[in-house]
Amino acid sequence: MSLRGLRVSTPVSVSVSVSVSVSLNGGRTAADGGAVPLSPPDVVESALGAVAAGAGEVLVHPRTPCGRESLSPRVVGPLLEAVRGAGVSVPLSVSAGIGAEPDPAGRLERVRSWTVLPDRAVVHFAEPGAEELAEALVARGVAVDAVVPLGGEGAGPGAVEPEPGALARFLAWPVRDPARIRLAVELAVADPALVAGLRWLPPVPLLLFGREAAAWPVLRLAARCGAGARIGAGDVLHLPDGRAARSNAELVSAALEVVGTQSAVTAWSR
Known part of the structure; x- marks a missing residue:
């Protein structure tokens, strides 16, 4: 896979069924308020509410009882079993990032020791060891969201300064099982020029998301492009009108309303 020969154009395709994933908690802490679920019971309740509101996937950062992110x-395992046991049937993702295990070898060891597998795992290609981690996950039958930042550094809680060339690293990585890989682009700004070429990258699907001030503009852009979208307390704590969100369910409901509006506007303009 390479960028050579890519056709760059403004996305104009329409999708009225844009999939919205929910990031339940991200790298946040209890200081970020009650909308952020941290304990297993709160994660289960939040996941159920978000799915009932229309979320098509659930992403969670598992935590120890003291609140530290963990890949143990x-x-x-117990968190995934609790969420699934409560009746959440949509795909479940976990973040396999540096926030949970700083050492690349440690992340590999943790992933290889999982006894209960998520449906997907998030791998940040701006972090060291991303290629090996993604390969280990795919080998275990876990689909991978390969995250690359575009348009600036990631602004999420606990974000680290990305290594240069995260996108180039992903493009150089041999995707041996395209059905299990999705390119998840974190945009610092909702600039269509940043993603126009990406939509033509074979053969993996595309998900767009932003954090904080970029979250809602990027979600609108995703809806216009027909790409997958992501929202949730892990990415943003306010609604499109600036009000504080009370729950992930409220964020998902607002996101689906935005997606519907943007799809209708795009269809009308064709």
Whole structure:
């Protein structure tokens, strides 16, 4: 895969069924307020509410009882079982990032020791060891969201300064199982020029998301492009009108309303 020969144009395709994923908690802490679920019971309740509101996927950062992010099988497995056991049937994702395990070798060891597997895992290609981690996950049958930042550094809580060339690293990585890989682009600004070429990258699907001030503009852009979209307390704590969100369900409901509006506007303009 490479950028050579890519056709760059403004996305104009329409999708009235844009999939919205929910990021339940991200790298946030209890200081960020009650809309952020941290304990397993709160994660289960929030996941149920978000799915009932229309979320098509659930992303969670598992945590120890003291609130620290963790990839330990003793943390990840019981949480996944609790969420699934409560009746959440949509795909479940976990973040396999540096916030949970700073050492690349440690992340590999944790992933290989999982006894209960998520449907997907988020791998940040701006972090060291991303290629090996993604390969280990795919080998275990776990689909991968390969995250690359575009238009600036990631602004999320606990974000680290990205290594240069995260997109180039992804493009150079041999995708041996395209059905299990999705390119998840984190945009610092909702600039169509940043994603126009990406939509033509074979053969993996595209998901767009932003954080904080970029979250809602990027979601609108995703709806216009027909790409997958992501929202949730892990990315943003306010609604499009600036009010504080009370729950992930409220964020998902607002996102689906935005998606519907943008799809209708785009269809009308064709």
